[in-house]
Amino acid sequence: xxxxxxxxxxxxxxxxxxxxxxxxxxxxxxxxxxxxxxxxxxxxxxxxxxxxxxxxxxxxxxxxxxxxxxxxxxxxxxxxxxxxxxxxxxxxxxxxxxxxxxxxxxx
Amino acid sequence: xxxxxxxxxxxxxxxxxxxxxxxxxxxxxxxxxxxxxxxxxxxxxxxxxxxxxxxxxxxxxxxxxxxxxxxxxxxxxxxxxxxxxxxxxxxxxxxxxxxxxxxxxxxxxxx
Numbered sequence: 001x002x003x004x005x006x007x008x009x010x011x012x013x014x015x016x017x018x019x020x021x022x023x024x025x026x027x028x029x030x031x032x033x034x035x036x037x038x039x040x041x042x043x044x045x046x047x048x049x050x051x052x053x054x055x056x057x058x059x060x061x062x063x064x065x066x067x068x069x070x071x072x073x074x075x076x077x078x079x080x081x082x083x084x085x086x087x088x089x090x091x092x093x094x095x096x097x098x099x100x101x102x103x104x105x106x107x
Numbered sequence: 108x109x110x111x112x113x114x115x116x117x118x119x120x121x122x123x124x125x126x127x128x129x130x131x132x133x134x135x136x137x138x139x140x141x142x143x144x145x146x147x148x149x150x151x152x153x154x155x156x157x158x159x160x161x162x163x164x165x166x167x168x169x170x171x172x173x174x175x176x177x178x179x180x181x182x183x184x185x186x187x188x189x190x191x192x193x194x195x196x197x198x199x200x201x202x203x204x205x206x207x208x209x210x211x212x213x214x215x216x217x218x
Contacts, residue, residue: 001168034205043201043208044152055206087152091205094165096142096154 006099019075023088023099032092035073039084109133111209129185129202141185147198192216
């Protein structure tokens with residue numbers, strides 16, 4: 001099974017910062033990597049697919065990148081509404097595996 | 108537009124079988140795979156299994172002995188059945204097309 005090691009587990013940031021969340025895959029996943037935001041009581045919402053493609057309607061302050069088998073989600077100048085839990089998901093092979101989540105608080 | 112809607116009982120007794128339905132619209136089940144994902148309260152997301160567009164299924168090995176996923180393409184529905192439920196199966200169950208998710212259904216396992 002492919003392991004997705006996500007970090008950090010939690011993060012507090014200000015409106016002026018750049019937030020970076022990473023997921024390291026235990027093997028190559030050919031950019032079959034998605035990023036989601038989840039708010040309390042809601043289903044996950046897609047932010048990024050195929051590692052770098054911005055989902056429809058998602059603000060351009062969100063971006064995705066890859067370096068080797070490490071994938072990153074960057075939020076530039078986050079808004080208070082960006083607070084929530086962020087997950088990565090690899091869909092390269094079954095079993096699909098999620099990162100453990102990053103709880104983000106924007107102050 | 109693409110929609111997925113889960114339905115099923117909110118309460119299941121220990122040792123009983125959970126039956127959930129995912130009704131989809133805006134796409135064909137013969138063109139896209141549908142996945143089941145669950146989330147214990149306050150915890151992370153766990154992939155349960157997949158109904159592939161061609162009818163093939165894949166399961167999480169930890170659940171495989173208890174889990175079955177099937178579909179009815181004429182009704183645009185995907186089904187999940189999981190037996191021998193225990194209290195740690197309590198949580199929210201989602202069906203998803205990866206880019207689109209249902210709203211989830213909360214399932215409580217309790218006597």
